Amino acid sequence: MLAAPVGQALPMRADGSMFRFVKRSLPALQAVAVVALAAPALAAPVAPRPVCEVDRDCPNDDVCRSGHCATAPRHAAPPAPPPPAAVQPVVPELAAAPPPRGVAELPVSLIPGTVPTPAHVDARGLLEFAPAIGAFCILGQECAVELRAALGFGFGDVHVNGIFGPSGSAASSFPGPPSNPPFGGAGIGFALGSPFFQLGGATSPVALAVRGGAEVMILVGSVYAQSGDGNVGLKATPLELSVAIAMTHTVSLEVRGAFGFVVMQVWTTNPLLVAPATETTLGLRF
Amino acid sequence: MTTRTLSFAAVAVVLGACSPAIVPLRVDAFPGAQVTIQAGVGTPEVRASSPFAGSFEGTSEGRRAPYHLVFDLDETTARALGGTHAVRVTGLLWVSKPTDASRGVTLRVTPTPERMSMLLRGEVSEISAFVADPAKAEHLVLLVLQLGTH
Numbered sequence: 027m028l029a030a031p032v033g034q035a036l037p038m039r040a041d042g043s044m045f046r047f048v049k050r051s052l053p054a055l056q057a058v059a060v061v062a063l064a065a066p067a068l069a070a071p072v073a074p075r076p077v078c079e080v081d082r083d084c085p086n087d088d089v090c091r092s093g094h095c096a097t098a099p100r101h102a103a104p105p106a107p108p109p110p111a112a113v114q115p116v117v118p119e120l121a122a123a124p125p126p127r128g129v130a131e132l133p134v135s136l137i138p139g140t141v142p143t144p145a146h147v148d149a150r151g152l153l154e155f156a157p158a159i160g161a162f163c164i165l166g167q168e169c170a171v172e173l174r175a176a177l178g179f180g181f182g183d184v185h186v187n188g189i190f191g192p193s194g195s196a197a198s199s200f201p202g203p204p205s206n207p208p209f210g211g212a213g214i215g216f217a218l219g220s221p222f223f224q225l226g227g228a229t230s231p232v233a234l235a236v237r238g239g240a241e242v243m244i245l246v247g248s249v250y251a252q253s254g255d256g257n258v259g260l261k262a263t264p265l266e267l268s269v270a271i272a273m274t275h276t277v278s279l280e281v282r283g284a285f286g287f288v289v290m291q292v293w294t295t296n297p298l299l300v301a302p303a304t305e306t307t308l309g310l311r312f
Numbered sequence: 313m314t315t316r317t318l319s320f321a322a323v324a325v326v327l328g329a330c331s332p333a334i335v336p337l338r339v340d341a342f343p344g345a346q347v348t349i350q351a352g353v354g355t356p357e358v359r360a361s362s363p364f365a366g367s368f369e370g371t372s373e374g375r376r377a378p379y380h381l382v383f384d385l386d387e388t389t390a391r392a393l394g395g396t397h398a399v400r401v402t403g404l405l406w407v408s409k410p411t412d413a414s415r416g417v418t419l420r421v422t423p424t425p426e427r428m429s430m431l432l433r434g435e436v437s438e439i440s441a442f443v444a445d446p447a448k449a450e451h452l453v454l455l456v457l458q459l460g461t462h
Contacts, residue, residue: 132343137358137366140334143407144352145377152371224353228380231353275354 146233147278148222148270148311154178156280158309162189164288165302170210174307182218182237189213189245213261215241222270231272238264239284259290261303270311277312333409337453338365339381340422341441342401344389350380365418370407379405383457385432394429399459401431406454411445414452419443421455431459 143150156176163169168191176185189211219237224230245257263286270278283306290299339347340363349358360366362383371377381403390399410416423441430436438458442451 132361132363134338135347135360135362135364137349137360137364140367140369141349141358141379142352142355143369143371143377144350144355144379145371146353150371150377229351229353272353 142275144228146222146224146231146270147272147274147276148178148233148235148280149224151180151221154311156183156185156309156311158280158282158307160282160305160307160309162187163304164299165304172305172307174309176217178311181221182216182239184216185214185241187213187215187241187243189243211243211245211257213241213243215239215261217263217266219266222268231278233270233272233278235268235270237266237268238262239266239286243288243290245290257290257299259288259299261288262286263303263305266305277310280307280309280311282307282309333370334367335370335407335410335414335453336365336416336418337368337407338418338420339363339405339455340420341403341455341457342383342385342389342393342428344392345383345385345401348382348384350382352380368405368407370409377406379407381405381455390432393425393432395432399432401457402460403455403457406451408448408450408452410452411448413447414443414445419453421453423455423457431457434459 148154154177156174156178158174158176160172160174161169162172170189170191173188173190174185176183191210217237217239220235222233222235225232225234240263241261243257243259243261245259263284265286266282266284268280268282270280272278283304285304286302288299288301288303290301342362345362347360347362347364349360351357368379383401383403385393385395385399385401387398390397405421421441421443423439427436427439427441431439438456440454440456442454444451
């Protein structure tokens with residue numbers, strides 16, 4: 027067994043005995059190293075921590091903990107967020123603009139009376155009464171005066187008609203054979219379609235509606251019936267054009283033309299009548 | 313008795329449908345601006361200053377019959393509201409027939425100051441404010457404002 031005292035020259039052999047020497051001496055070397063490293067700390071005097079009452083008694087940035095200064099920072103607050111980037115207004119004047127003025131600071135301007143809607147009288151969607159007078163013609167046969175009363179709503183109307191045929195000399199003023207006997211009748215029906223659309227600008231008085239209608243009619247004394255007989259039938263007017271011209275805020279003048287056909291069945295032996303028909307009326311809407 | 317009651321009810325319904333509905337309304341858009349309610353069909357032009365209040369005629373199809381408004385803001389007013397120069401703001405005001413809950417109540421249309429400032433600065437092209445009743449599909453009052461310059 028090789029044992030070498032500390033400080034003695036180590037035998038240097040080429041056969042690896044040096045490695046074996048170091049290996050065997052490793053515990054002793056470790057003990058020496060530990061002593062060497064710990065010696066300065068053990069030998070150095072421990073600096074006494076200053077006794078304090080408040081943080082001001084401690085040097086530097088130390089804090090006072092339990093009567094002794096510690097090296098912790100004085101304030102343990104979380105780090106402050108980075109300052110926001112300065113926003114440069116695009117328009118320099120905006121930066122100096124005062125905040126918006128409060129509504130409560132200004133008096134309210136009261137508008138006297140009622141502010142009427144600027145819309146066309148027929149484009150408001152209200153119920154309207156629409157009396158009219160015109161002519162009802164079974165083309166090529168006869169014409170009659172028609173009195174019409176309608177209750178209009180947004181996209182149509184319901185109406186009743188009174189038909190008063192020509193008689194005597196009045197017959198000559200209407201188209202058709204002058205020998206037509208006087209006739210009359212009545213009808214009830216409806217029309218559906220578009221609402222009135224204002225034509226032109228916001229102040230334009232003209233409005234147009236395109237609709238279609240149907241009506242059940244009774245005619246008495248027509249050319250297709252003998253005196254006392256009657257015609258019961260249907261009048262269909264698939265195309266009705268109504269032009270309403272506002273006269274005031276609440277009244278308009280309506281010109282209306284309807285085109286269609288009538289289907290009449292005579293109570294007597296007369297044949298079924300199918301003929302084109304027209305209606306033309308002039309009236310008011312309010 | 314029943315027939316008479318029904319007749320009165322029918323007449324009341326018809327008269328109610330035929331008569332225009334009056335809606336008390338206050339508009340607080342662009343306070344300090346000079347407001348012009350433009351003339352319509354048979355209606356005169358009305359001038360006021362904002363905020364303004366009045367009785368407006370509501371229609372059952374209010375979307376088709378708006379009031380045309382013009383707000384003229386001088387430079388001082390525009391700056392106070394966040395703008396930079398005198399501007400003209402045009403608006404459309406739709407007033408519908410009132411519901412049972414809103415009848416007789418003064419409706420107040422107030423765009424937020426932030427939105428008005430954004431409109432004056434040109435950051436948005438259009439702002440709107442409205443009053444709604446959950447029981448009705450469309451707004452009771454709807455105000456849409458757009459920017460236009462002198």
